[in-house]
Amino acid sequence: xxxxxEAIASAILIFGGVFLLIGSIGLTRLPDVYMRLHxxxxxxxxxxxxxxxxxxxxxxxRQESLSISEWLITLFLIITAPITANMIAKAALHxxxxxxxxxxxxxxxxxxxxxxxxxxxxxxx
Amino acid sequence: xxxxxxxxxxxxxxxxxxxxxxxxxxNSLSAGHLLLATVLSIIIPWGVSSMTTERPRIQKPxxxxxxxxxxxxxxxxxxxxxxxxxxxxxKKLQPGFVAVPLDIKSELGITLLASTVSLTPGTVSxxxxxxxxxxxxxALHLENSEELIQEVKSRYEAPLKEIFGC
Amino acid sequence: MLDIAxxxxxxxxxxxLILNLYRLLVGPKLPDRILALDTMFINGIALILLYGxxxxxxxxxxxxxxxxxxxxxxxxxxxxxxxxxxxxx
Numbered sequence: 001x002x003x004x005x006e007a008i009a010s011a012i013l014i015f016g017g018v019f020l021l022i023g024s025i026g027l028t029r030l031p032d033v034y035m036r037l038h039x040x041x042x043x044x045x046x047x048x049x050x051x052x053x054x055x056x057x058x059x060x061x062r063q064e065s066l067s068i069s070e071w072l073i074t075l076f077l078i079i080t081a082p083i084t085a086n087m088i089a090k091a092a093l094h095x096x097x098x099x100x101x102x103x104x105x106x107x108x109x110x111x112x113x114x115x116x117x118x119x120x121x122x123x124x125x
Numbered sequence: 126x127x128x129x130x131x132x133x134x135x136x137x138x139x140x141x142x143x144x145x146x147x148x149x150x151x152n153s154l155s156a157g158h159l160l161l162a163t164v165l166s167i168i169i170p171w172g173v174s175s176m177t178t179e180r181p182r183i184q185k186p187x188x189x190x191x192x193x194x195x196x197x198x199x200x201x202x203x204x205x206x207x208x209x210x211x212x213x214x215x216k217k218l219q220p221g222f223v224a225v226p227l228d229i230k231s232e233l234g235i236t237l238l239a240s241t242v243s244l245t246p247g248t249v250s251x252x253x254x255x256x257x258x259x260x261x262x263x264a265l266h267l268e269n270s271e272e273l274i275q276e277v278k279s280r281y282e283a284p285l286k287e288i289f290g291c
Numbered sequence: 292m293l294d295i296a297x298x299x300x301x302x303x304x305x306x307x308l309i310l311n312l313y314r315l316l317v318g319p320k321l322p323d324r325i326l327a328l329d330t331m332f333i334n335g336i337a338l339i340l341l342y343g344x345x346x347x348x349x350x351x352x353x354x355x356x357x358x359x360x361x362x363x364x365x366x367x368x369x370x371x372x373x374x375x376x377x378x379x380x
Contacts, residue, residue: 006292013341016300017303021306025211025310027326028311031215033326035218038211039207040330041243042207059352069150076356082250084363085243087366087367087370089263091373097320100220106222108224117256
């Protein structure tokens with residue numbers, strides 16, 4: 001394999017791996033469930049995209065033809081990541097899992113759970 | 126369900142999507158797969174077109190494409206900012222909930238807005254009010270809630286509104 | 292050089308999977324565990340793709356695609372169950 005292609009593929013692969021690790025570190029380190037949601041949904045999107053692009057480059061080079069089926073997984077994960085995050089947030093809100101106490105706007109949790117407008121607006125109406 | 130006039134391409138966009146995904150899955154451009162993809166992408170929409178619901182049409186295709194690139198750019202910047210927040214000191218983080226008033230009416234527009242908000246820096250959309258007028262967002266590091274609401278509205282909602290024209 | 296990169300990323304992914312497992316076992320509430328499981332699915336996809344690169348075999352791609360789909364479906368099914376499982380409303 002040419003040195004140049006190999007170098008680029010390795011760099012992208014390690015880049016993706018580091019982001020996957022950051023996502024997992026965030027999952028372990030952050031204090032409550034709402035904050036934990038942020039790390040995996042965002043960091044893993046770029047992480048998996050990095051690994052897939054590296055795989056795409058290497059397979060294209062080995063087969064001597066363009067291999068683009070990896071993009072299918074990337075697209076699928078970009079579409080589904082926010083949906084998963086939203087459903088987990090919904091589930092957490094539904095069971096009124098308490099966030100850490102320095103969270104701002106905690107009065108919104110009850111209205112968000114009931115799916116009603118926020119309290120300040122309800123008074124004005 | 127009212128009987129509709131038979132059309133050869135009931136869902137042109139989905140026909141194109143099926144065709145592309147079939148070729149992507151098989152990862153080939155041989156004559157056999159091209160033929161199979163064409164046949165499948167014409168026959169499947171005939172069967173499922175009666176199940177679809179009305180959806181708004183894209184009014185401004187060029188704006189839609191530039192919106193996709195804006196979101197892709199924001200995904201990358203979101204990753205770096207979230208990585209810095211996650212690896213930095215946790216005591217400084219000020220998480221918070223925000224309610225964003227929505228102007229978009231269409232369901233597809235709200236779905237796209239919620240997904241975009243989840244993928245962009247420091248915010249995850251958590252819940253939507255029953256009357257579809259409020260979007261509840263959780264922010265990882267909230268400095269100024271008014272600023273965040275304004276940013277979401279001007280940066281993401283305004284172009285989406287323009288794209289779907291509602 | 293690619294071999295070294297693959298080994299490094301493999302190590303990184305194993306560490307991430309262990310961190311996810313920690314959250315899956317400890318995670319105080321059920322949503323934490325669902326989130327940990329979802330992240331494990333994604334790390335698993337990356338590990339399988341890495342294995343495919345290392346063995347110079349393109350067939351692992353299909354397995355990764357299947358795991359991506361199963362991961363999404365199972366996560367949303369778990370969340371739906373958790374939302375609806377509560378009878379007293």
